[in-house]
Amino acid sequence: MRSWYKILSVILILYTLVWGLLGNVPRLDILNETIRNVFYHVPIWFAMLFMMTVSLIYSLKTLGSNSLHHDSKAYDAAWIGFFFSIPGITTGSLWAKYTWGTWWTFQDPKLNGVAISILIYTAYFILRSSVEDEQKKAKISAVYNVFAFVMMNVFIMILPRLTDSLHPGNGGNPAFAKYDMDNGMRMVFYPAVIGWILFSFWLFEIKNRISILKNKLND
Template sequence: MLAVVLLTYTIIGGLLMEVPRLAILNETIRAMYFHVPMWFGMILLLVVSVTYSVKYLGSGKIQHDTIAVEFAYAGILFGVLGILTGMVWAKFTWGAYWSSDPKQNAAAIGLLIYFAYIVLRNSLEDEQQKARISAVYNIFAFAALIPLLFILPRLTDSLHPGNGGNPGFNAYDLDSNLRMVFYPAIIGWTLLGVWFASLRIRIRAIKLRLEELEY
């Protein structure tokens, strides 16, 4: 419910309110309300996913595995949306959908890792084994993803806002007007992801219950 309110506010506020004029970015700074929260949402959802993978390895409860998987799915959805919104933005700002920017590449690799996670899950038959092995890979992949997302892009020059002298996401460029929409946007999108995931978790739980009732 809160998600709906916040997102409505984001969309209306994000499209209509005054934004600061910054070099290069201009009006496209509004992408910040949609594109940037996708990544925040993705990271948060994936963190939840990994946490539950760790919990699963500790406890062996199948519910934990379900939560981990569904949050990973929601994270992937946000990742895909993040890449798509980023590409639209890049088309108008950089002139091409894909310009081999380090950040774009890193995002693509990150998605490849999580697609591999899905394939791995589907290739295993036994429920317990599936849960355990994919939990192992989930944690491993996340550990490999951290340097990818946070260290590598900082070592190379990127055209992405916030790098190489471009205005972007830092304390000086964000004015209070922007923030009034930006923070609710992050919370709103993330809550939406959590809602997706929890719906699917509940569906799974019901299915499991029904299967049990049949026997």
């Protein structure tokens, strides 16, 4: 089995769980120790974006091949991505409470963009469940998924950079340099991103294997 990436993901995440709390971080006002959330909150979003990209790829493949297998993979990836957005948004809200002073602010385009994106993907799931015919469902939801992916990128990657945002790296020149990270933090942050992306792929694989079993039982 291709289990090397699962082992790698567990090692990377364990390393970041331990070293993210033990390592030195820059001393900054307001943020204080919460700067460590960069190791946990941000990689969750990277995993979500990665899964939505996987979903997009399988949707495009569905359009090219009309294969129901690809459609089911697109659905599973979107499902895992959606799943990751929930801890992403709740941890972000908690972090915002203690640094920006509020659970939710409509001043920040990234927060609202994420909320809209979650609604867009909710519509994807509702759309899927409303079409009876399998082939039709595959095609319609693949087309919608391409639209959903583009809209999500407009809302969480582009718009926050055009206007002012409370999120670092937005509102102007986007770069990791703006995360106030030093090299010590990068040594934890990048492995965390890779680790969680691999972990999300593991969850996606499990979800997909269940889907395949389900389809076989239905036949």
